[in-house]
Amino acid sequence: MMGGKGLWGRVFYPCAPFLTTLNASLDPVFVTCCTTGPDAQQDGVYFIQATTYVSGEGPVHLIKPTFLSPFAHSAMPSNSPKLLSDIGLTPTKCAELPFFGDVISDLLQKLSGRPVIVATPHQQFAERFAAYCPASTLPRIVALESISLFLHPRRGQHDFAASLQHFCGRPAAKMPSSDDARDLCEAMVRDHYARAHKLRQLIARSFDDIYREAGSEPSPLNQWLEVLESLLDEPSLYCGSGTADLFGDALNDGEFSGDCEIAATDSERILNTITPMFKRSYHQTYDGQDILSSRYEDAAPDTSTRNNLLQQFFDRLSKHFDAKPRAGQLELSQQVAEAFDNGNFLIGDAPTGTGKTLAYLAPLLWWSKQTETRVAVSTYTRALQEQAFFNEVPRAIKLLKECGLTDEQLPRISLLKGRNNYICGRAIIDTAPEPSAASSIARITWMRLAIFYCEDIAADLDGFPLSPGVPSANAPATLRQARAMVNQTRALPACCRGKSAMRCAAGIRTQQALRSHIVVTNHAFILAQPDEFSHVVFDECDHLHEVALSARSFDIELEDVMQLSKDLRRNRGRDRAALPMLSKLISNLPVVPPRLGAAADTAQELCSKLDAVAFETSTELKQFNEYRRELEGKRTRAESASLFHEYLESGRGDVLLTTLQSFLDTVNGLDSSLRTTIEELGDIELRLARKIRWRLHRPLESLDHWREGLELWLGGESGEADFSDKLHFEAEFTRRRHPLLLLKYLLPQEWLGDVYFPSLQSAALVSATSKIRNSFKPMRSYLGLDILAETTQERAGREINNFTGPTTFSTDAAIYCVPEDAVPYAYRGPDHDAWLEYIENYFFYLGERTRGRILGLFTNSALVKRIGERLAPKFRAIGLQLLWQGMPGLSKEEVMRTFKANHESILLGVDTFWYGVDFPGTTCEHIVIAKLPYGAPDRYMHAQQARLGYGIQRNTIYLPKALAMFRQGCGRLLRSENDRGSITILDKRVLDGQHANFLDELPGGVDEWDMPNIVRANTEECLSAIFKHMGLAADIKRRGLDAGFVES
Structure with missing residues (x-):
């Protein structure tokens, strides 16, 4: 049982100066503090509000809604960043407001020692309070994002905006209020009490164990747990007169402690009595369904019915988007269907904008159900796999229903990854921490894993948020401990058999896949299990070579x-x-x-x-x-x-x-x-x-x-x-x-x-880069399709058909620039420093004049880190945010999300940022390629050359990979017909005959004679051409930024 409970449910430590002050109220304060960025030293505050909502008292403002100028009046910029201008905070308006630096200390002082629930991340608010109130007692801070991570570890984002949308069903305002923060807090608590009683008891028991094992001495973790417990057990402290009638019945005090009192003493024993969501979902959809064969030997389904269906499908698709049908989409769809009908192979080149995913899904959904055959859709990465399954498949199903298909005529579809992506039912039971035998982070992570295991539709750990949400003095160590616990719960090969397999998410996923018509998987899985499927669509097929290399190789670290x-x-x-x-x-x-x-x-x-x-x-x-x-x-x-x-x-x-x-x-x-x-x-x-x-x-x-x-x-x-x-x-x-x-x-x-x-009966291989150097031959060699087509003593050659999708965007939309005076790349020494300086100067000059909207593509993560650290302060000084892949504290997904949310930003990336990322509209209007994406020459490449010969290896392996990566990188610019922008290649080797193949890969227009607009000039002239193309010249002159590149 929970013992020693006072108002906050635990023994309180009034003598601990870092926890509270003697006279501080214990009523939670809901705070919104809007800033121009996360840095407490560099970024300013432009809005702050702090309010309590104690039942029976109504809202009480400790800090009334207050607008501030984030800039000193003596250093007012000529233009406001977009996030300020969008809410009317122009430089003129900011000049009328108090400078935040003059008043923020007095405002924050009112929160000293109070429990505060903040809409911003915990660390950001704590650092800002400490910076402006260094002599004051730090508030007892709990971020709403932290509550979401701790109490509701679901797939998806957990920041304030995403959580408000998820739990309250409304988008976040550009400037959230204290009411928004309170509403989100109450919604998350209500969602907790909507859970099954057994799961509530498991959480209460685990929480009690966590608190006890955290120790009796006051600490930031104890402080955080106490505040969260009070929010769960005493909702009357904040459920008074927020947004009127937002929720129905009132929440009762004492529910959380009551759950703990009736819960069994062992959390894992409670867990064993709960039927997880993935098991319930399996029984609802797959009970009574037979295992489907992966092979099909009978006659092809009726083609006229299929063709009519496909025509209806794409007619309705264009009406959904109020746009013309996409060129080549229907033709690609029909050719995929014919390949599966005839047992052939198809390699398709589908330029960006073709809509290739829906093009192959439509015939595949029909064919698999008509033939009652298990087929696979294989993507390059697990992220693309989830994008296809959670976004594109539901869209395709909806369109097929609109075409008249009933639920009985639609196929069963499942998502399939490797076993260790899933939580094993035995593992989650057997790894429950013993008393005094695990760290607090291990215990917290186990509880969150148990919640995720019970509630996630697949218990797929790719959707599990690793951060536990609690305050930590050593974030990397916290994540290491959390990751260690996650790894202990991963399913193993043949970890569960018989009845126990039905409580193992990996076992369930196998049973689902065997009974599904469409299985959405990834290249790594399908090449590691080559006998699982006989009919496959390979999306982003140009990566099959490197994935096959990984699947057939061994390494011992x-x-x-x-x-x-x-x-x-x-x-x-x-x-x-x-x-x-x-x-x-x-x-x-x-x-x-x-x-x-x-x-x-x-x-x-x-x-x-x-x-x-x-x-x-x-x-x-x-x-x-x-x-x-x-x-x-x-x-x-x-x-x-x-x-x-x-x-x-x-x-x-x-x-x-x-x-x-x-x-x-x-x-x-x-x-x-x-x-x-x-x-x-x-x-x-x-x-x-x-x-x-x-x-x-x-x-x-x-x-x-x-x-x-x-x-x-x-x-x-x-x-x-x-x-x-x-x-x-x-x-x-x-x-x-x-x-x-x-x-x-x-x-x-x-x-x-x-x-x-x-071994396959049929396959369709599609990509935006299947056609290299205006021919399918390089990619066919790179993927081994030329070998497949040859007849040998052991087998007959297979028929391989080609599909070429038409160009989808006008050449007027993009301008391509190659500065002839660009400093050549050097690996080390003074020449390397000169190259680095040129790259940095180009990014800053372009970014300042375009207000960001730049994606920089590199081939070396160490360079990205170095350039990012050097340029970030310069961009921050002019109100722009620089992001880079691998920057401290942000995952790749968080970097992409921030770039999409803040259009006035610059993003530097490597590897996967060349492929598959989607930044539509004004998010990304300029792409800068720092260096041609050649692979690094190594002994493995030399061994290939020794086997094949230099020329053959270069033309069948080395160049196809580099050219495909280059085309994919350029393809990040134009994502819709309304997009417009520039691509700069800062590697002037592309102008030499030996490397000119890269320029040949730039897309032309719809008509054969419509060639890409390539500017070959000095840096100054290239930049002028970009500004003219984007209509920025007048704005740049008005802002006083019309000085030349060299002069600047």
């Missing part, structure tokens, strides 16, 4: 091997490791089974040996690296690529081979001893034994992977030490304390064309 050994043997604070827990269990058993004792001792011994043998392997690999350095300058690049073979076969690597054999023996022995221990623990009816069994299951997957890789290293594919010519043997040392052992599949396109594609 020696740092990970050493870490696994430590994780098994060493406790981390209060988070117990598996082998010490096992030793404690055995010491407390009255009789120790002989096999268990022997296996535990062996596991302990071999776990220590694993760490030692990994270190020895690292030492021997460093010896090889010295050997390689001696010879590399004396060999050609192609010869250097095979130096590892030479080292091992010459006898100089005998010690390394012996060490690798010892490594393999240790892995096998540890695997065997852990499996024996797991088996023996199954006979011990103790809760701790179950938990240890699960902890010991988890390393087995890594050990299996290392075993397979080491066996290939020591024996080749045939087991006869032949060093298979299909694999490239390598050790990578760059930026590592210990090397990475690599086995890379040398020519992934051969596996695709010889092995995987022939």
Whole structure:
């Protein structure tokens, strides 16, 4: 039971100066504080309000709604940022308002020691209060975002605007009020009490355990928990006269403590009685449904009915958007249908704007249901997979219903990812923290995982928000602890069978997929499980080469091997490791089974040996690296690529081979001893034994992977030490304390064309970059389709048809600029510094005049970080926000969301920002490509060249990948017919004949003679052309920014 409860439900600490002051009221204050940015030192406040809503008193303003100038009157900018101008705060208006720096201390002082519920992130408000009221007691801050993360860990965003939309059903105002904050708080509490009673009890019991384990001494965490408990248990403190009649029945005090009093003492025991949402959903949709075959051998469905349906589908689609039908969309749809009807392959080039997802979904939804066949839609990433499943599939289903199809005529559709993306029912039970045996963050994360397991439609961990929401002095450490707990609950290969599989989200997802007509999956999953499907649509098919490389290769990170050994043997604070827990269990058993004792001792011994043998392997690999350095300058690049073979076969690597054999023996022995221990623990009816069994299951997957890789290293594919010519043997040392052992599949396109594609009955491969250098030949070679088309002794060649989608946008929409005087890229030294300075100057000059709206594309994350850190203060000084991929405190998704929300910003990105991101309208009007996206020349590439020849490797692998990435990057600009903008290529190599292929990839217009508008001039003239194209010249002159690039 909860003990020692006063008004706040817990013992209160009035003597703790950082918690409260003696005379501070305990009524929660709802605060909105609107600022120009997150930096307390640099960004200003332009609106603040603080209000209490105690039942029976009505709203009481501690700080009445107050507008302020975020700029000093002596440093007023000539133009307000967009977020200010949108609410009427022009420079003239700001000059009439008090400067926030003169009054903010007095205003914030009124909140000293009070429990405050803020609409802004916790850390931002805390830093601002500390900066302006350094001598005052910090308020007891709870952010609404934190409550959402802690109490409602759902998929999607948790910031104030997203939470208000989710819980209150209304969009956030540009300037939220205290009423909005109070309404959101009450809505989240009401949603909690709308839960099933068992889940409410689980949360109350877990909360009580968290509080007890947090310790009796006052702390920021205790403070936060106390405020949240009061919000849950005493809603009368804030449910008085907010937005009138927003909610129905009044919330009652004492519900939360009541739930805890009647709850069982063990949270996991309560969890075991709850039927999770994913199981209920499965029974509703799939009960009584048979497993569908992945192969279809009968005659094709009626084509005339299908064609009529497709025509109706796309007619209705254009009416939905009040636009003309998209060119090529219907034709692509028909060709996909014909490929599946005839058992052929199709490769389709669908330029940006074609609407390719709906083009292939429409015939696929019809075909799969008519044939009662299981087919797959495979995307490049899990994010694109979710986009297709949650956005495009519902849209397609809605259109098919409008075309007259009934629910019985529509296919069943499911989402399928790898098993470790899902929560395992056994794992979530067995990893429940023991008393005094886990950190507070581990306990909080377990509770949030249990909620997510019960409420998410799939218990898919890609949708689980990792941040626990509670205050933390060390955010990276908090996230590490949370991630460790999440990883413990992930499903494992064959983790649950029989009845237990129905409480495992991975088991349910398998049963759903087997009974679904359409399975939306990703390239990595489908190539790792190549026998699951016979009919597939590959979206973003140009990535199949690199995904096949990953699927067919092996790597052993020696740092990970050493870490696994430590994780098994060493406790981390209060988070117990598996082998010490096992030793404690055995010491407390009255009789120790002989096999268990022997296996535990062996596991302990071999776990220590694993760490030692990994270190020895690292030492021997460093010896090889010295050997390689001696010879590399004396060999050609192609010869250097095979130096590892030479080292091992010459006898100089005998010690390394012996060490690798010892490594393999240790892995096998540890695997065997852990499996024996797991088996023996199954006979011990103790809760701790179950938990240890699960902890010991988890390393087995890594050990299996290392075993397979080491066996290939020591024996080749045939087991006869032949060093298979299909694999490239390598050790990578760059930026590592210990090397990475690599086995890379040398020519992934051969596996695709010889092995995987022939196993399929039909497939459609679509992308915006299927046609490179005005031909399908490069991409067909890159993906192995040319091999598939050839007849061999083993099989007949397959028919492969091509589809070319028409250009969808006018060439008038975009201008392409290549500055002829751009500083050439250099890897290091003074030339590199000069290049870096030019890049920074270009971004700042362009961004200041366009008010942001720029996406910068790079090929190196370290460069992005360096440029971002150097440019951020300069942009902040002129009221613009600079974002970059990997910036501290923001995930990639958060960076993209912020860029979309604030049009006056600049975003720098690498890798995935070239592909698949969508910034429509005025969010992104300018793209700057800093450097041509060539892959880095490495030994793997040289090994390919040694096998194929320089020219063939360049034309079939190296160039297709680079050109496809370039086209995809350019495709981020125009996302609709109304978009307009510029693309600047700051790599003047593109003007040379050797690299001119890139300019040939720029899209032309609808007519064959309509060529892209390319400006080849100096930087000054390029920028002038951009400003003229966008109609900015007059505005730039009016703002006094018409000085030239060199002059500036």
